[in-house]
Amino acid sequence: MLRPTSARIPANAAVQTRSAVPCGVLVTPLSPSPPPRSTLAFEASLPPAALASYKSAAATTSTAIPRCTACRAYIGAACNMNARYWACAICSQRNTLPTRYSPILLAPPEALHIVPELSRHLYDLPVENIITPPPTAYIFLVDANGDQPFMDAARKAIRQALLSIQGVSIVGIMLYDHNVTLLDLRAEILRHFSPQDPSLNASHVFPPDQWFRTTNNQTVSKIVSMLAKFRAKEHAQVSAPTKSALGTAVKAALDMIETAQLLAARVLVLAATEPNFGDGAIQHASHPLPDDQQHPPKPLTRFYEQAGVRANLLGAMFDVYISSKTPVHVASLAPLAQISGGRLTMYESGEESLSADVWQHLNDPAVVRGLLRVRTSSCIPVADVYGCGVYQDSEVPEVYRLSCHGHTSTLAVEFRASEESPPANVRFASVQVAFQGVFIEPGSLPQRVLRVQTQSYALTGSGSVIRKEADSNAIATMLFHQAIATADEKSIGAARMLLFDWLANLFFRAAKKAEAGDTPGIDGNLTRYPALQPVPRLIFGLIRSFLFRQEPVDPDSRAALRCIWEDLSPELLAAAAYPRLYSFLNLHEKNNHELPLSSAAVKECGHPIFLLDAFSDVVIFYATSSRKDLQYPPPESSVVMRVRGQCVRDRPVAPKCVVCREGTPKDRWFKSFLIEDPLPGAAAQSFSAFIQGVADAAEGMLQSSKKQ
CATH class of the missing domain: 2.30.30.380 (Zn-finger domain of Sec23/24)
Incomplete structure (x- = not known):
């Protein structure tokens, strides 16, 4: 559950400054427990x-x-x-x-x-329950304005979801457009209420005791058939402009959860249009300004942020799936998923993976009503906590509230080394994370559990030792969260500058000294610190990403990408920021070394097949030099496809898999990820030019320090 940025902790603030390595730990609340020693x-x-x-x-x-x-x-x-x-x-x-x-x-x-x-350093124990908890509720909010492909995908996703939650669970389904319609599955009727009637409460229209319990395939088929009838009956002829009362549906779901006094609930929103009616309607300016590319997209309404806070307190987790051919202002909807602990996934080209994503997300471990407390030795007090949807409790500032999902969901805890070193007999600093929440498992009753992990790390007075025992992926994850916070507080440009300046400071602190027997000066390759050698490319990848790049980015894409990246483990974030590129000598023989993301590296390699893992995309690329006897596309039994299977396993979203040949229109998928090449006509540098700029800045710092 705990992963430090370095295996050594600085003894004081001066050592931390000399190391240039951020001091902190990454916390993965739902990481699998290590197997106990056999007794x-x-x-x-x-x-x-x-x-x-x-x-x-x-x-x-x-x-x-x-x-x-x-x-x-x-x-x-x-x-x-x-x-x-x-x-x-x-x-x-x-x-x-x-x-x-x-x-x-x-x-x-x-x-x-x-x-x-x-x-054990990490152990789990149940929190005593006085009474048997009520079953977990699963509520589906479906946008009735969707076209036929969307509704077909929604029905398929709901069917997959219901099959995975059979057992001790209750289900409620609502469709929303200009009205909110609840499916009374027992009476096989539809119950409507209007967003314009504030006196009508959803929990009165559809009392919780009328919700349907999932027990077998027959009930699942009944639900799906009702959805099909509703679509055919209500949307055979549609001519008026669409109205989308998503906010009213969200409020209705929360009202029902509160009235039923549930301990835990999962709410899945399947959206096809922007909310524009009733509670939570997104109001655009009559004279819209050009997209602000200097700052992250901001919500146009606080309704979904407030709903997310309410959902967090009620133990309701919202997963939002958006498939729209028009902008929906994702930044306004994102707080609902982030604060409640759910996921937001946007589909830009169809909903093919919607059902697979819904099934995966419901079967991932999930926790609602989470409380996190971090205790540390006095020499490393907590400076800040970063993460998707985590926020301080209003009554106990040392406690953080969060709900989360999946083994990869990760928070970053930054420490501030004390000014004074601890007594000489103190050789270790300790960190303890206590996480308590309601664990949800499909088909089972929710259970309140406490997880505790305590780790001790050796103190050191050497910045060089900290760098030698650093964790490059953990450092990149910590810096990513700091950059996100900087972008929110200042600007995206300030976030890029933070990453650039940090790397320049690392080069400066890691500069070769004359007494070490090497030529003194800046070492852009970090040859004395193998553990840190991946860091420059990870920082470069973050700066070139859609979140921080200088070139224009669609606001919805930027907001949706942030929702995914903020929740990733260090390894997945590293693959997303700087994709992994493998080469194959043939269909059954893989080269053991990863390649830089440049067209020159691909050409010099000379191998016929390449596989690029960019987290959300996996591309298999056949170069023009491929032999004619190499089967295209690769057979499922090949090593190439086995490596692809390893890449996509346990991803929080189903990656898009593309197979292409060089010289065909599809090869743009592959070439777009070769980020070490400069972009023609754009401000983005090549990787070599970027490193030279960082080294020049570090050299300036080195010369300035010599004058002092």
């Missing part, structure tokens, strides 16, 4: 009474976990302990150990692994 053989060797005694010592709920009396941190494997006391890993406070643990600590060391809270 089966040891348990089999124990007398039944002893085994029962050891197992009874383990905490069964979160309230039974020992906590520090000073800082309230939880016990963990990073804590020193004996049969009577344990020392807090965060503040070193000595605490009394509950007597139930004494037999474990006096037994052979293998016995400790029977008790997770004593033997």
